[in-house]
Amino acid sequence: MSREAADGRAGTTVGPGPGTGTGQGTGTRGRTAVAPARARHLRTRLGLIVLGSLLVAVVGTVVLVDQLFGRAQRASLVDLLERDLQRVQALVAAGTLGADFVEQGAGGVRLQFVSNAGVVLLAPDATDPIPLAPTPVRSVTGERAELVGSAAWLLPSGLEIGTIRMALDVTEADADRATLRLSLLFAGGLLALVAGALAWVLVSGALRPLADLARQAVAVDPARPRLARYRGPEDEVAELARALNVALEAIAERQQAERDALAEVAHELAAPLTVVAGELRQLASAHPDDPRVRAAREAADELLHTSQDLLTLARGELDRAPDLSVVDLAAVARGVVDAYPGVTFATDGADGRVFAQPDRLRQVARNLVRNAVQAAGAERVRVAVEGGAEVRLRVEDDGPGMTPEALARVFDRYVSGRAGGVGVGLTVARRIVASFDGRIEARSEPGRGTVFEVTLPGWSSQVEGESAEA
Amino acid sequence: MLVVEDDARLRGLVREALEATGHRVTAVGTGGDALLRAVDGGIDLVLLDLNLPDVDGIEVARRLHADGEVPIVMLTARGDVASRVEGLYAGAADYVTKPFELQELLARVHVRLRERGAGEGAIERAGLRLQTDVRTLWAGDAQVTLPEREAELLRLLLTHPGRVFSREDLEARLYGDDLPDSNTVEVFVYQLRRRIRALGVADPIRTVRGKGYTVL
The missing domain is CATH 3.40.50.2300 (Response regulator)
Incomplete structure (x- = not known):
């Protein structure tokens, strides 16, 4: 198949990064997207709740204060009006008050004398009659608001000839009340806003450890859980952090126990396996034509390689490979292919040298080739190496291929595509490749075969000569 | 054996x-x-x-x-x-x-x-000859005597062409159990390179980014 066709297919890439372990790419990304969004939402919600409830409280307080102030204001005005009316009434009854007093029209106060017949007398503004109000009432005409009251107009003789009506301009008092209401609303609203913002900030601060925990929980490598770090006050979040760590610790312990058990098993098997494989190899070179010896040797080699894979996994840590040297990937791949008659090998002849451990690199090539041969048969497997600034090892087969679901899990541990396989070969290959700062990709479609491609940085791209040091 | x-x-x-x-x-x-x-x-x-x-x-x-x-x-x-x-x-x-x-x-x-x-006697590589017993480095007729650890460092690099020695690796080999300060290996490499260049030849030591040093 052509390179273009292969590239167009569904693919999965795994390379070194923050989590080079077995953390499955898609799942991790999915969780990352959700958790911090939740945290922010809660923060906003709490901020809005504080803001909302404070606003309600402010409006309630303003209404209450306004009512109380209005009532008190009105009471004092009514009091004032009634006292003035009584004084005027008394003065009139005593005959000491004349028309000149009326015409003075003290500031904001109107005084009218209305006869029993309803005729406004002794008033400069007779055209603007003051209504009759035995108990003081509010009277609004146009823009003007007045408090109106009236009292009997008694002559010195005691004869009631009409009513004395008084109107107190309360427009200013109303304005005062409105100003008070507005200032209260403004101050209260400001307070609510400040408190809301403060709540938002405080809650953000309180939630930061939580968001931090969430980030750490998302980043946990299921293969190597690391305990979450918590920085913050001793509160519920601290409790959550402790609970999370208890869980992580349990997982880590369990995994360590599994690794120890695996290492123990591998250790017990190591010496006898080495002996069996070594003796059979010598036997096979002494009896090159005996198919039974050859079959036994191949089986022993396979056992040896599988247990090497298991041990690699059991050791767990392969972040950075030690003991690197310059290795020609083309030579390594050719050596592996030689052990599988029928598999074809090609190289573009460019520099295929990389920094790696030769035996680990061979393990990678062997696992990929073995995987392809088992899936498709040796005659349908092609291996190619391209050199250059990036060195590529490509293992292609025309086998049954994989569904996208199977492809997504192809590098997962203990997930085997075939019956009887342990499913560690590709996991190990990926880990080793990552430890050499490389990446491994798989492309496949049902019915159209599978391609595995290992990309490693070429040796020359990583080397600094003396000029760089000078 | x-x-x-x-x-x-x-x-x-x-x-x-x-x-x-x-x-x-x-x-x-x-x-x-x-x-x-x-x-x-x-x-x-x-x-x-x-x-x-x-x-x-x-x-x-x-x-x-x-x-x-x-x-x-x-x-x-x-x-x-x-x-x-x-x-x-x-x-x-x-x-x-x-x-x-x-x-x-x-x-x-x-x-x-x-x-x-x-490693015994003399090692020749990249136009250099290292006489290990007397720690003398030759380039043509020019020569310099190396301090003990620099000589050991150069011997390691010259006898393992293509192999990358990480900083930890070199520390372990040069010091054994008494660990030096963190940047001593870099200092040795720097001085070694200076001495090699002073002999008038190209410095064969290569830095492999993030991995260590090698001679190819």
């Missing part, structure tokens, strides 16, 4: 394979025997199992290393990075993880023996 391995079958297999490639082999099963045999001398390489019934393999390596410059290749089923570094500090030259293929082991043994042969 001394083979120290407690599993009798594996010991037999390794001895036969080494003898078949022309080595004279003494094989023992305990650390105590290994140390006794080592006193006799005449050993040019030790294959040492880490997991011995009496003395810990690391301890055996440490004592063997203290006695002389015999290269030690560790055999272990552990093989994790921590125990590998521990082995290096104890003086191991290489590490083979069990289970192993016989050819793999033989190949490593041959590499170590070749390095040992090359």
